[in-house]
Amino acid sequence: MSSLLLRSVLDLRPAVASPIRSSARLFVVQSQAPIARSVIAAPAGPVRHFSQTRQRQQQQQADRLVQTNSSTISISATPQASTPTSSQQQATVPKPLSQSVRTLLPLLAAQPGHYITIHIHGRPYLVTEGDSVRLPFKMPGVAPGDVLRLTRASVLGSRDFTLRGAPFVDERLFECRAVVTGTESEPLRIKIKKKPRCRRTKHVKSKHRYTMLRISELRIRTEALEESS
Numbered sequence: 001m002s003s004l005l006l007r008s009v010l011d012l013r014p015a016v017a018s019p020i021r022s023s024a025r026l027f028v029v030q031s032q033a034p035i036a037r038s039v040i041a042a043p044a045g046p047v048r049h050f051s052q053t054r055q056r057q058q059q060q061q062a063d064r065l066v067q068t069n070s071s072t073i074s075i076s077a078t079p080q081a082s083t084p085t086s087s088q089q090q091a092t093v094p095k096p097l098s099q100s101v102r103t104l105l106p107l108l109a110a111q112p113g114h115y116i117t118i119h120i121h122g123r124p125y126l127v128t129e130g131d132s133v134r135l136p137f138k139m140p141g142v143a144p145g146d147v148l149r150l151t152r153a154s155v156l157g158s159r160d161f162t163l164r165g166a167p168f169v170d171e172r173l174f175e176c177r178a179v180v181t182g183t184e185s186e187p188l189r190i191k192i193k194k195k196p197r198c199r200r201t202k203h204v205k206s207k208h209r210y211t212m213l214r215i216s217e218l219r220i221r222t223e224a225l226e227e228s229s
Helices: 002-041 044-077 084-091 099-110 223-228
Strands: 115-120 121-129 132-134 147-149 155-159 160-163 174-185 189-194 201-206 209-220
Touching: 002 160, 099 160, 099 209, 115 209, 121 132, 132 155, 132 174
Parallel strands: none
Antiparallel strands: 115 121, 115 155, 132 209, 147 174, 155 160, 174 209, 189 201
């Protein structure tokens, strides 16, 4: 009897288990179908909203361009009179001379042997009339025979009197002229460059040129006192 019952139970197992599995599969498929439909139908609303906002942004940009063009046209059509700035007014109106300069400048002009400290491209040079100056560079835009008026000076003096500027002396008080006599060139120099543990050498050639000046005139202008008064 026991063997017959076991056979009957074994024969009934696949028939009972198969409908349970099929129902479970059907249940899973039915539960997944509405989820997929909801995911597909969800993005329809935001896309329309995004396209509308983009159109509004394009219209706003076009309106701004029209407004800027109209403002530029109105500005160009109505030119305004240019008003001079404070720096331009100071450059046109000369400063009055102090009382000490008015009293001591004639005494300085009466003494012989004047000297001056001129500044050329930011470099000071203490010179007198007839001195030669070799600049440590080649001045651009000059040729031999050109006459240059030097207007930057920090010290102007004689044996007993000295006029110092803060930082420069007024250019109306003196006249200093220099003549370009030519250019000088130094001897050719060759520098050998070599790196350690390397047989290769590099020869660097240099031959600098310098501009020569001669101070042709140095005079103190006492007529500047009458011009400023």
